[in-house]
Amino acid sequence: MNKHKLEIRTVQVTRYVTPLREGGSLPAIAEADDGFLYVVKFRGAGQGTKALIADFIGGEIARAAGFKVPEIVFAGLDEAFGRTEPDEEIQDLLRASEGMNLGLHFLSGAITFDPAVTRLDTNLASGIVWLDALLTNVDRTARNTNMLTWHNETWLIDHGASLYFHHSWQNWQEQSERPFVQIKDHVLLPSAGELDKADATIRVILTPEKIRSIVEEIPDTWLYNRDSEETPDAMRKVYINFLINRIAHSAVFVKEANHARQSLI
Numbered sequence: 001m002n003k004h005k006l007e008i009r010t011v012q013v014t015r016y017v018t019p020l021r022e023g024g025s026l027p028a029i030a031e032a033d034d035g036f037l038y039v040v041k042f043r044g045a046g047q048g049t050k051a052l053i054a055d056f057i058g059g060e061i062a063r064a065a066g067f068k069v070p071e072i073v074f075a076g077l078d079e080a081f082g083r084t085e086p087d088e089e090i091q092d093l094l095r096a097s098e099g100m101n102l103g104l105h106f107l108s109g110a111i112t113f114d115p116a117v118t119r120l121d122t123n124l125a126s127g128i129v130w131l132d133a134l135l136t137n138v139d140r141t142a143r144n145t146n147m148l149t150w151h152n153e154t155w156l157i158d159h160g161a162s163l164y165f166h167h168s169w170q171n172w173q174e175q176s177e178r179p180f181v182q183i184k185d186h187v188l189l190p191s192a193g194e195l196d197k198a199d200a201t202i203r204v205i206l207t208p209e210k211i212r213s214i215v216e217e218i219p220d221t222w223l224y225n226r227d228s229e230e231t232p233d234a235m236r237k238v239y240i241n242f243l244i245n246r247i248a249h250s251a252v253f254v255k256e257a258n259h260a261r262q263s264l265i
Contacts, residue, residue: 006217008072009034009073009102010073010076010100012036013030013038013040014031016030017031018091026046031104037106038104041104042094043096043240051161052101055159061206066202067156068155071104071105072105077099077100077109104157109151113147115142115187118154121195122193123194127202128204130254133256133257135163136164140186140187141185141250169238174243177246177249203250208240233238237253
């Protein structure tokens, strides 16, 4: 038995509940055949399957590193599902999203993390900043924290804006070794006073085997690219190598984050 193998469940969407008019991915709350509600990110949205890939990889890496992340599932959408939807825009989105989509377990009663109300301890804040520098996540700012408070704990959501190297990844190795200058806008940067400690701790957890176990679960249908002759396995290999190499060069993005923090305090 492979101790690193993930167990990602697959559910079938049975009911479209309500749209979430936020962001470019046009997510929605939907019910699945297991009786639970999920925030579903659709492959037919403008950002396409790359947003789903980034959300999946980012969320599962965050979970592996010890952060709270809602359960991620693969959410199947039947070809007949959108036919009864009266809203034409939603109907078009559902029809374009037949097949496998991404779902995050809906945390009922959760509230958006407010940095003016809740201050995280230094270790947790440092870990999240380190994570987002690794993932090149541009979307954890004061304007849009992409964190929830649920049962008095902080949960990380929506990593779809991560891994922007994959929008033009011919030079993935060079990009994996670059600092992440956008870290200066991170909502938790002022509280991240233990970045070197976070680096030493999380690097040990995110082994090459752990990274492979996550990336290997990406569905083939998310990896097919009309404009590329690369196979899904070849594309997975790029994601794996990018992440392993970026972790190996974490000193680069940690130095950038420490520098950006010094300019704030």
